[in-house]
Amino acid sequence: MDEQIENSGIVEENKAVKKVERKRQRREEKQRLRANEVQKQRIKRAVVWGLVALGLAGIIFLAVNLSGEQPGSTGAAVEGMQIRADDWIKGNPAAKVVLVEYADFQCPACAIFSKVVEKLSSSYGDRVEFVYRQFPLKQIHRNAEIAAYAAEAAGKQDKFWEMHDILYERQSDWSESDEARKLFTDYATTLYLDLGRFQADSEAKEIQEKINASYAEAVGLGLTSTPSFILNGKKIEARSYEQLEQLIRQELGEGT
Amino acid sequence: MNNLNSLSDKSWEKGPSWLVGGQIGLAVIGLFLATFLAAEYLRGAWPPCSLTDGCQTVLGSKYAQIGPVPTASLGIIYYLLLVILGVAYLQGKRLRWLHLSLRLTVVGAMVSFYLVYLQLFVIKAICPYCMLSAALCFLLLGIDLIVWRRYL
Numbered sequence: 001m002d003e004q005i006e007n008s009g010i011v012e013e014n015k016a017v018k019k020v021e022r023k024r025q026r027r028e029e030k031q032r033l034r035a036n037e038v039q040k041q042r043i044k045r046a047v048v049w050g051l052v053a054l055g056l057a058g059i060i061f062l063a064v065n066l067s068g069e070q071p072g073s074t075g076a077a078v079e080g081m082q083i084r085a086d087d088w089i090k091g092n093p094a095a096k097v098v099l100v101e102y103a104d105f106q107c108p109a110c111a112i113f114s115k116v117v118e119k120l121s122s123s124y125g126d127r128v129e130f131v132y133r134q135f136p137l138k139q140i141h142r143n144a145e146i147a148a149y150a151a152e153a154a155g156k157q158d159k160f161w162e163m164h165d166i167l168y169e170r171q172s173d174w175s176e177s178d179e180a181r182k183l184f185t186d187y188a189t190t191l192y193l194d195l196g197r198f199q200a201d202s203e204a205k206e207i208q209e210k211i212n213a214s215y216a217e218a219v220g221l222g223l224t225s226t227p228s229f230i231l232n233g234k235k236i237e238a239r240s241y242e243q244l245e246q247l248i249r250q251e252l253g254e255g256t
Numbered sequence: 257m258n259n260l261n262s263l264s265d266k267s268w269e270k271g272p273s274w275l276v277g278g279q280i281g282l283a284v285i286g287l288f289l290a291t292f293l294a295a296e297y298l299r300g301a302w303p304p305c306s307l308t309d310g311c312q313t314v315l316g317s318k319y320a321q322i323g324p325v326p327t328a329s330l331g332i333i334y335y336l337l338l339v340i341l342g343v344a345y346l347q348g349k350r351l352r353w354l355h356l357s358l359r360l361t362v363v364g365a366m367v368s369f370y371l372v373y374l375q376l377f378v379i380k381a382i383c384p385y386c387m388l389s390a391a392l393c394f395l396l397l398g399i400d401l402i403v404w405r406r407y408l
Contacts, residue, residue, distance in 0.1 A: 045347055052343050056336065059284060063291035107305035108315075137307055140381055172318060225306035 074247065075235035078221050083131060086210060088160050090121045090130040097232060097251045100131040102218045104226040105148060106141035106175050111168040113227045116241045120248065127252055132164065134211050135218040135226050143180040146202070148211045150184040153201035159191045166190070272354065272403045276342045279357065279399050283338035286392040289385055290331030297326040314383035319374050327371070331389055334364050338396065351408060358404050361397040368393035 081100060083089070101117060103110040121130050134151075136144035147167055154163035166187045167174075174180040181202070188198045201207060218228070221235075229236050229244070232251055238244040297315050314320065320327055337360055345353035368390040375382050 048343065048347060052339070056284075056287065056339060059288050060291050060332075063288045064295045067292050067295035104305060109305055137305055139307060140305070176317075 073237045074231070075237060077234050078230055081230060081233045083129070088132040088155065088164075090117075090132070090161070091125040091128050093129055095127055095129040097127060097248060098129045098131060099248065100133060100230040102133050102135035102214075102221075102223055102226060102228040102230075104135055104137045104141060104144050105151065105164075105167045106144040106171065107137065107226045108171065110227045111171045114164070114168040116244060119241060120245060123245075124248060124252075128248060133218070134214045135223065135228070136211065136215065137226060138215075141175070143174060143177070145211065146180060147174070147184070149202045149207055150181075150188070150198075152207040152210060153198050153204070154188060154191060154193060156201045156207075157193050157197065159193060162191050163187060272407045273346060275399055275403050276345050276354070276357075279396060280339050280342035280346075282392050282396050282399070283335045283342065286331060286389055286396075287335035287339065289389045289392070290328045290335055293328035293385055293389070294326045294332060297321075297328060314375055314379055314381050314386055317374075317379045317381075319371075319379065330367065334360065334393075338364075354400075354403055354408060358400040358408070361393070361400040364393045365397040 081098075083093075083098065083100075099117075099120075101113070103113070117130055117132075120128070134148045136148045138145045151160055151163045151167060154160055167184075170183070170187070174183045177183060184202070185195065185199065188195055221228075221230075223235075229238060231247055236244075236247050238247060293315070297320055322330070338357060341353045341357045341360070344350070345357070371386065372390045375386060
């Protein structure tokens with residue numbers, strides 16, 4: 001009897017041990033599953049974030065590539081492009097290749113292209129004639145017209161290109177200024193111009209008529225923006241030094 | 257543990273998910289626009305000044321730059337953050353990300369309002385891309401306000 005009781009006691013004990021063991025196993029299983037779940041979740045998250053990062057990088061890449069991507073091209077021929085005695089000219093006046101630029105002193109793109117044309121004229125000045133014509137976009141640029149007058153007035157004292165350079169360099173100073181006229185007079189002073197004459201010329205009818213005629217001509221040519229370039233009588237589209245240079249080289253017959 | 261609890265709580269699945277999806281979609285469009293504008297600005301090979309298109313006037317104005325960086329780069333950071341917050345919310349459904357989004361869109365809409373004001377009354381020229389970006393900012397604020405009213 002005693003033995004039996006003892007035995008059953010052992011059985012009971014074994015059962016209890018097994019129960020605890022099973023409980024423990026179940027708990028461990030649960031924990032493993034949960035750990036698995038967390039791991040899966042983590043991987044899923046990493047994949048999603050990776051895809052998001054890739055997608056965003058793709059969008060940024062696309063946007064950067066789309067900006068400023070317009071190739072240079074030659075457009076329609078324009079009628080009656082004659083070089084006149086009162087045109088402002090750089091380079092070789094006898095050259096067969098003539099680049100006419102219609103520009104506005106208050107246009108930021110023109111300021112950039114003034115540097116481009118400067119660089120071109122130093123490389124191609126012997127073979128190309130560069131003509132600068134005024135196209136002040138007075139509807140959108142409040143001081144464009146008086147800046148054009150100031151440049152012409154400086155031109156009366158043979159300092160057109162000098163004033164042209166200063167106006168573009170200091171464009172941000174005078175563009176939206178209420179005192180643009182005063183600033184122009186300051187520039188005239190630095191060029192040692194006769195100030196009395198400069199101021200009188202800045203308001204001269206003759207100069208205003210020249211600018212009006214130049215503006216009307218540009219509109220007549222169908223131009224709506226500055227800078228607009230006309231190369232040997234054909235409108236061209238160019239947005240960088242390289243594009244403009246390439247078109248000039250083609251016209252010069254220097255291949256690509 | 258926290259993560260798991262919120263994951264198993266399916267009631268939020270039907271919540272503002274599609275609205276947050278809208279936030280992500282709009283922010284992606286905005287990111288494209290802002291990057292395009294910043295690249296145009298930095299390239300300097302700008303589109304010419306035009307009587308018919310005011311983009312140049314706007315990008316050429318002194319307001320196109322804040323210190324050394326283009327104003328459009330603010331937009332890049334803003335839209336990027338909104339995409340990240342949106343995705344973060346959809347991943348863990350934690351409301352904290354929605355609170356942050358809402359705060360960000362309020363600031364974004366105020367900045368946009370100021371930039372639109374500058375275009376209309378100070379620069380007096382309109383850049384369609386900039387206006388589109390401003391419109392996106394107002395839409396984003398709208399979305400996040402709806403999320404706020406309904407769920408926060």
